[in-house]
Amino acid sequence: MAVRFGVSASYVSRVRSRHSRLVQASPGVQGNHMPLRLGPFKPDLLKQVALASEQTLAQLCQ
Numbered sequence: 001m002a003v004r005f006g007v008s009a010s011y012v013s014r015v016r017s018r019h020s021r022l023v024q025a026s027p028g029v030q031g032n033h034m035p036l037r038l039g040p041f042k043p044d045l046l047k048q049v050a051l052a053s054e055q056t057l058a059q060l061c062q
Helices: 009-022 039-051 057-061
Strands: none
Touching: none
């Protein structure tokens, strides 16, 4: 199965274990403890998106 999805065998093992334990197939929280680069800007970014909700992401980036 690992080859089929292009992941490591250990990843498949962890996903199967998580699924049997939690009955949940979604990935867990990433544990690299790195702060989000855009975290401090999140409130301002959300305001900008709310002001121009009809625009596409490409238009907002300009």
